[in-house]
Amino acid sequence: MVANSPTPVLRPGVIYRARDLFVCSDFRCAGPTVAQTGRTIGGVPFQPVRGRDVIEFASVSPGRGLTCECGALAATFSWIRGLRVETVYAHQ
Numbered sequence: 850m851v852a853n854s855p856t857p858v859l860r861p862g863v864i865y866r867a868r869d870l871f872v873c874s875d876f877r878c879a880g881p882t883v884a885q886t887g888r889t890i891g892g893v894p895f896q897p898v899r900g901r902d903v904i905e906f907a908s909v910s911p912g913r914g915l916t917c918e919c920g921a922l923a924a925t926f927s928w929i930r931g932l933r934v935e936t937v938y939a940h941q
């Protein structure tokens with residue numbers, strides 16, 4: 850249940866990374882534990898993605914954009930415009 854959940858620690862509109870896992874703030878994407886703690890079940894803290902995460906992702910997954918697990922947010926990076934996180938679709 851969402852109604853009685855503690856305040857999520859992940860901010861909307863941000864893609865977070867822990868190791869090879871990319872999530873957004875939505876509990877359906879991150880899972881309720883991550884949404885409330887900001888960490889994986891193993892205790893690894895999620896950090897907001899940076900430009901170098903996007904570059905690294907593109908190098909290991911050619912042709913795929915960096916999105917969170919649910920696909921609601923997509924990150925792009927260019928040296929001119931920097932890191933941009935765009936909303937692909939909004940959760941209801």
Ligand SMILES: [Zn+2]
Nearest residue numbers: 873878917919
């Ligand atoms: Zn997501």
